[in-house]
Amino acid sequence: MQKKIIFASLLAFSTVSAFADNNIDVLKDETRAAAMPFMKALMEENKKAVQEGGPESAVKVCKDIAPKMASELSRQKGWKVTRVSMKVRNPMLGTTDEWEQKALKKMEERLAKGEKPETLEVAEVIKGKNGKTFRYMKGIVLQPGCVTCHGKSEEIPEAVKANLATEYPHDQATGYAPGQLRGGLSIQRKL
Ligand code: HEC
Numbered sequence: 001m002q003k004k005i006i007f008a009s010l011l012a013f014s015t016v017s018a019f020a021d022n023n024i025d026v027l028k029d030e031t032r033a034a035a036m037p038f039m040k041a042l043m044e045e046n047k048k049a050v051q052e053g054g055p056e057s058a059v060k061v062c063k064d065i066a067p068k069m070a071s072e073l074s075r076q077k078g079w080k081v082t083r084v085s086m087k088v089r090n091p092m093l094g095t096t097d098e099w100e101q102k103a104l105k106k107m108e109e110r111l112a113k114g115e116k117p118e119t120l121e122v123a124e125v126i127k128g129k130n131g132k133t134f135r136y137m138k139g140i141v142l143q144p145g146c147v148t149c150h151g152k153s154e155e156i157p158e159a160v161k162a163n164l165a166t167e168y169p170h171d172q173a174t175g176y177a178p179g180q181l182r183g184g185l186s187i188q189r190k191l
Pocket residue numbers: 043046050055056058059060062063064066067083084085087088089090091093094140141142143145146147148149150173182183184
């Protein structure tokens with residue numbers, strides 16, 4: 001009798017741990033599947049805004065669109081979604097916590113070693129006081145079109161500079177070159 005119980009609980013335990021092992025991959029796939037269209041849509045909105053209104057009006061559009069899209073995805077999924085950076089433009093939404101700092105550093109090292117921007121992601125299940133959280137970050141690498149608003153001083157049009165100065169007086173998100181890690185899309189899911 002006792003043997004049976006031990007056997008049954010062993011079986012249950014091994015099923016649970018096999019599930020836990022797979023789980024991170026499932027979570028990763030699921031999260032990536034939501035992150036990729038988000039990044040693509042944001043990029044398209046950004047491009048459209050620059051084409052339609054010129055970069056200076058696109059600053060205002062970016063200011064509204066990006067946080068709105070991130071909060072929509074958060075609401076839809078019940079996750080916490082935000083874009084973060086070590087040199088942030090919007091300190092309210094983009095300031096990193098410790099996990100995000102480590103993830104960005106790791107991705108910067110991987111990028112320096114020649115990894116392709118598309119594959120830059122970090123995922124981990126964190127056990128905290130209030131249970132487990134799945135943490136995910138997708139790297140965001142600067143593209144040539146981004147220098148209008150994130151590049152070196154001479155690459156940013158005067159009108160954009162003026163807009164950034166009023167909208168983001170504490171802006172640190174300039175001086176980037178294409179190919180550099182600009183930041184990451186950070187997602188937290190309570191498990
Ligand atoms: C028209 C100007 C403009 C262009 C072009 C632009 N950005 Fe931004 N970017 C902004 C603004 C404005 C914010 C702050 C948005 C906010 O308030 O959340 C921002 C914020 C960000 C953030 C969030 C972290 C932070 O610093 O607040 C990332 C990441 C980012 N941009 C990446 C990019 C990338 C990559 C590109 C090119 C594909 C790009 N941006 C092109 C204006 C621009």
